[in-house]
Amino acid sequence: VSFSQKTYAARGQEHEHPLAKQLFANMERKKSNLSVAADVATKAELLLLADKVGPYICVLKTHIDIVEDFDMDLVAQLQALAEKHDFLIFEDRKFADIGNTVKLQYGGGIYRIADWAHFTNCHVIPGEGIIQGLAEVGMPKGRGLLLLAEMSSKGMLATGAYTDKNVEMAVKNEFVVGFIGSRRFTEDRDLITMTPGIGLHASGDALGQQYRTPETIVTKNGSDIIIVGRGIYGPGKDVAAEAQRYRDAGWAAYEKRLAK
Ligand code: 5BU
Numbered sequence: 001v002s003f004s005q006k007t008y009a010a011r012g013q014e015h016e017h018p019l020a021k022q023l024f025a026n027m028e029r030k031k032s033n034l035s036v037a038a039d040v041a042t043k044a045e046l047l048l049l050a051d052k053v054g055p056y057i058c059v060l061k062t063h064i065d066i067v068e069d070f071d072m073d074l075v076a077q078l079q080a081l082a083e084k085h086d087f088l089i090f091e092d093r094k095f096a097d098i099g100n101t102v103k104l105q106y107g108g109g110i111y112r113i114a115d116w117a118h119f120t121n122c123h124v125i126p127g128e129g130i131i132q133g134l135a136e137v138g139m140p141k142g143r144g145l146l147l148l149a150e151m152s153s154k155g156m157l158a159t160g161a162y163t164d165k166n167v168e169m170a171v172k173n174e175f176v177v178g179f180i181g182s183r184r185f186t187e188d189r190d191l192i193t194m195t196p197g198i199g200l201h202a203s204g205d206a207l208g209q210q211y212r213t214p215e216t217i218v219t220k221n222g223s224d225i226i227i228v229g230r231g232i233y234g235p236g237k238d239v240a241a242e243a244q245r246y247r248d249a250g251w252a253a254y255e256k257r258l259a260k
Contacts, residue, residue: 003190004222004257008033011190019118019144020177020192023088027058027225030086033218033254034247035059035194037092037229041066043074049233050078054085056243059119059194061090061227064111075116090194091117094148098126099133107137114138121146121180124166128173135175144177149185152197154208182212184222196227200249205230214246218253219260226250 003011012024027033036053038060040046046067050060060082064070082089091113095102102122107114114120114137122130124147134145149166150158158166163181170176171188178192179185185193199211211231217223232242 002184002187002222004184004224005260007258008224008254015190017144017174017177019088019142020190022118023058023177023192026086026088030056030058031251032056032058032247033225033250034243035061035090035225035227036232036243037061037063037196037227039063039066039229040233041068043067043069043071043077046074047077047081049239050081051085052239053232053243054081054087056240056247057085057087059088059090059225061092062117063092064113070110072112075112079116088118089116090119090121090146093117093120093122095120095122095130095134096125097130099129099136101133102130103133103137106134114141114143117143119144119146119177121148123148124169128169131169131173131175135173139175143175145173145175146178146180146192146194147176148181149179150181152182152195152210154204154210178224182217182221182223184224192225193223194225194227195221195223196229198226198228198246199231200246202231214249214253215256218250219256222257226253 008024009028012021015021034057036057038049147166147170149163167185195217202211204210214226228246233239
């Protein structure tokens with residue numbers, strides 16, 4: 001039986017990676033496979049958004065380098081909100097350099113990503129050394145890595161043999177807990193797929209983003225987590241109401257998948 005036919009709860013119990021276990025348990029507890037992409041420019045906006053969507057999400061996805069007044073107090077406050085609302089943090093850093101460099105970028109610098117982000121991600125364009133470099137920093141801290149097997153944007157080049165290579169590398173590297181992509185990629189190991197480019201109404205934006213529905217991505221394609229940004233906090237939106245709506249839509253799509 002395919003992993004996409006199993007419940008998140010069962011997958012959590014069977015999983016060998018403590019972080020994946022934690023994530024699946026969280027999803028089951030909150031009845032949520034929703035991650036919010038918090039692309040806002042200030043500390044105050046990020047904290048307000050996280051507090052509003054917190055009850056409805058399993059994962060908060062950040063782009064920490066967008067925040068113009070970043071400081072370590074932001075991290076402390078985000079961690080407090082993660083505790084309060086019971087969610088995990090994913091820094092969508094998209095590392096893409098040689099192993100030695102990404103080690104420095106992941107563990108140090110201004111952001112010290114490995115100290116607070118449960119998940120981060122990378123392109124495998126430099127080869128497998130990037131995974132090894134990140135693993136040296138992240139594994140001792142119990143973190144997990146997602147490989148960018150596909151992207152959501154128009155004309156993206158992660159296809160075919162390149163996507164297959166991502167899958168191959170993911171299966172054999174224990175630091176890897178999953179993918180960014182549009183579907184379930186393998187049955188060789190229970191790797192989690194998170195999918196950005198989710199929208200209930202818009203079909204895209206002016207810069208190449210393409211949106212698909214939770215039904216297509218979760219029910220049909222077997223992806224596990226939907227990532228939603230502007231669909232939830234775009235102009236004029238009631239953020240908490242939209243978060244709840246996407247949470248319900250994502251969970252309904254998952255239940256429909258189980259019933260298939
Ligand atoms: P949106 O507002 O729902 O379009 O935001 C999507 C978010 O997901 C945004 O933070 C992007 O950086 C991120 N993203 C994406 O859109 N597509 C991808 O393939 C990857 C990340 Br990887």
